[in-house]
Amino acid sequence: MDIDKLLSANVKKKSGTKCMVGSALAKLDSATKAKLVAAIADHDRFTAQGIASVFTSLSGLEMSRSPVERHRRGDCQCPK
């Protein structure tokens, strides 16, 4: 068994869906964006639902917790 082939066949697939969090962040000014990026990284102070509520209030677009959870896991197309 070739370990390199085995590993490359099992690389995590990038989600084809556009990341709502990433596209919402892209529309914000850099100061707001920096604060939100920090909040997204802060699992102790902010739940995914809490971050989603902030985005909903900021943009007026309803966001559920699942895009935030996916973004936090890194299962999206955003640059890491």
Ligand SMILES: [Zn+2]
């Ligand atoms: Zn993302």
